[in-house]
Amino acid sequence: MRVLGINALFHDPAAALVLDGRVVAAAEEERFSRRKHGKRPVPFSAWELPEHSARWCLEQAGVTPSDLDAVAYSYDPQLALPAAELGLHDPWDHLRQEYARRAPEFLAEALPGLDADKVRFVPHHVAHAASAGQASPYPDCAVLVLDGRGECGSHLAGRYANRELTVLGTQRLPDSLGLFYEDLTEHLGFLRSSDEFKVMALASYGRPCLVDRLREYVRPDGRGGFRARPVPWPSLVPPRAPGSPWTQEHADAAASAQACLEEVLLGLVRWLHDRTGDEVLALAGGVALNCVANTRLHREGPFRRIWVQPAAGDAGTALGAALHVANAKEAVEAMPTAALGRGWSDAELRAWLERAAVPYEEPEDIAESVAEELAADGIVAWFQGRSEYGPRALGHRSLLAHPGHAGNLERLNAVKGREEFRPVAPMVLAERAADLFDGPLPSPYMLFVHDVADEWRERIPAVVHVDGTARIQTVDRADEPLVARLIDGFERRTGLPVVVNTSLNTAGRPMVDDPRDALECFGSAPVDLLALGPFAVRRREVFA
Numbered sequence: 001m002r003v004l005g006i007n008a009l010f011h012d013p014a015a016a017l018v019l020d021g022r023v024v025a026a027a028e029e030e031r032f033s034r035r036k037h038g039k040r041p042v043p044f045s046a047w048e049l050p051e052h053s054a055r056w057c058l059e060q061a062g063v064t065p066s067d068l069d070a071v072a073y074s075y076d077p078q079l080a081l082p083a084a085e086l087g088l089h090d091p092w093d094h095l096r097q098e099y100a101r102r103a104p105e106f107l108a109e110a111l112p113g114l115d116a117d118k119v120r121f122v123p124h125h126v127a128h129a130a131s132a133g134q135a136s137p138y139p140d141c142a143v144l145v146l147d148g149r150g151e152c153g154s155h156l157a158g159r160y161a162n163r164e165l166t167v168l169g170t171q172r173l174p175d176s177l178g179l180f181y182e183d184l185t186e187h188l189g190f191l192r193s194s195d196e197f198k199v200m201a202l203a204s205y206g207r208p209c210l211v212d213r214l215r216e217y218v219r220p221d222g223r224g225g226f227r228a229r230p231v232p233w234p235s236l237v238p239p240r241a242p243g244s245p246w247t248q249e250h251a252d253a254a255a256s257a258q259a260c261l262e263e264v265l266l267g268l269v270r271w272l273h274d275r276t277g278d279e280v281l282a283l284a285g286g287v288a289l290n291c292v293a294n295t296r297l298h299r300e301g302p303f304r305r306i307w308v309q310p311a312a313g314d315a316g317t318a319l320g321a322a323l324h325v326a327n328a329k330e331a332v333e334a335m336p337t338a339a340l341g342r343g344w345s346d347a348e349l350r351a352w353l354e355r356a357a358v359p360y361e362e363p364e365d366i367a368e369s370v371a372e373e374l375a376a377d378g379i380v381a382w383f384q385g386r387s388e389y390g391p392r393a394l395g396h397r398s399l400l401a402h403p404g405h406a407g408n409l410e411r412l413n414a415v416k417g418r419e420e421f422r423p424v425a426p427m428v429l430a431e432r433a434a435d436l437f438d439g440p441l442p443s444p445y446m447l448f449v450h451d452v453a454d455e456w457r458e459r460i461p462a463v464v465h466v467d468g469t470a471r472i473q474t475v476d477r478a479d480e481p482l483v484a485r486l487i488d489g490f491e492r493r494t495g496l497p498v499v500v501n502t503s504l505n506t507a508g509r510p511m512v513d514d515p516r517d518a519l520e521c522f523g524s525a526p527v528d529l530l531a532l533g534p535f536a537v538r539r540r541e542v543f544a
Helices: 051-061 093-101 105-108 126-134 177-187 194-204 248-276 291-300 316-327 346-356 366-375 406-417 480-496 515-524
Strands: 002-007 014-019 024-026 070-073 119-121 140-146 152-162 163-171 218-220 227-228 280-284 305-306 380-383 399-403 424-428 450-452 473-475 497-505 529-532 535-538
Touching: 002 051, 002 152, 002 316, 024 126, 024 218, 024 316, 070 093, 070 105, 070 316, 105 119, 105 140, 105 280, 119 152, 119 194, 119 480, 126 152, 126 163, 126 280, 126 316, 152 248, 163 316, 163 366, 177 194, 194 380, 194 515, 218 406, 248 291, 291 305, 291 399, 291 515, 316 366, 316 515, 346 515, 346 529, 366 380, 366 399, 366 529, 366 535, 380 515, 399 406, 424 480, 450 529, 473 480, 473 535
Parallel strands: 002 070, 070 119, 140 280, 280 305, 380 529, 424 473
Antiparallel strands: 002 014, 014 024, 140 152, 152 163, 218 227, 380 399, 399 497, 424 497, 529 535
């Protein structure tokens, strides 16, 4: 069974390919088009398809459009109702629905040779659920999906038994936790449906003093659902103009919204556990990217283990839709890794360097060379293997730095052009993580926050957020031997078993994906060394 998954309607367009029940490729369109999130989630862009990522997925596997058994589209327009009937102000939503209905024609045009009759519509939240329950290592688990909106709802609760879904509850629009958080994001001067993670970071600087007021609008209903109606934010906190300084009032609003969100999530997972008795909970949907909330669910919720889809936002529905359709015909396997995107051979990387005419070296071990540069407090652009699927840099397209110097947080935020309140993350070997961090382990996808042990806070200050936490990535030696050697080399030189890891990009641009992107980023940002596969490019030599 050859199934291509497509996410296209709202934002984060992406494609994924499942062959004979195995996930072989998945990529987001933004990495090809270089447009952050691929497009804005407005009705006028709903016709745009992830053409580049879809073609790449097929080429990666040597499959043509005519070879496909199905194309799974992660939205079912037959389930949708007019926006006004759902209580939403979206006067052009009918245009979005028309584009969705005509998706088979558009796909056949974009992928010559594809039979439009092979396109299958998959309900949006079912696609999200499959990206968690069918992609996770756990064939039997509860599943919870929360985002802004699907066809008529914003939430799905259910359970997978042998990777087969039973839906136990849904929440109809206009109640939406995702839209609740998006509204505040916009009110605080950030980009809606893009910068919600900034609100989460800002919340650590505030006090949840507005929670009682917010409960009037957002609260669990005790029956597996919730109420989440528009909050009159202007009456609670002054708006912030984009680019202007934030105030304590803004941080307090963020902290209050975060606390209110967590309360509702705890109510939902307790209800779901009462009905399933499962030990494992799988999460997907944009709300599942809130790593602070995920950690509270782990600590206070009833599930023993929580697994979060690394591409939990809409991009992940391309994978979920493909798995859902494939599973109807054959057993599907868990996703093997998040490194499902493009990669290049050493010979191809060398050719890029030769074409760019930059001086480079080929050290005996690039991991040791990078460890030495980091120990000397250099900043390194790290480009290795296949790119990550999802918004987190997981040691394949990363900026690396020394965690022992507090100034490196400000330094990296300046390099990337980011707000000063945003943290950077530590990479640590899985077997060492418990010595430094308290929280859900392992944490390979950087989707939880962990308390930093008191004795380590002063030793690795660059990665400690204002609230004493860090959003860690644990590294398994068997899965990431090159990154493990790098961390080992850095510890031998510094005594610190942690390396700073943040995404290889600058503000407003997608994560670096191909060698050209890496060279452009290296040339435009004050980075000391570019590790492009086994090759090292040093700034002092390029710009001597």
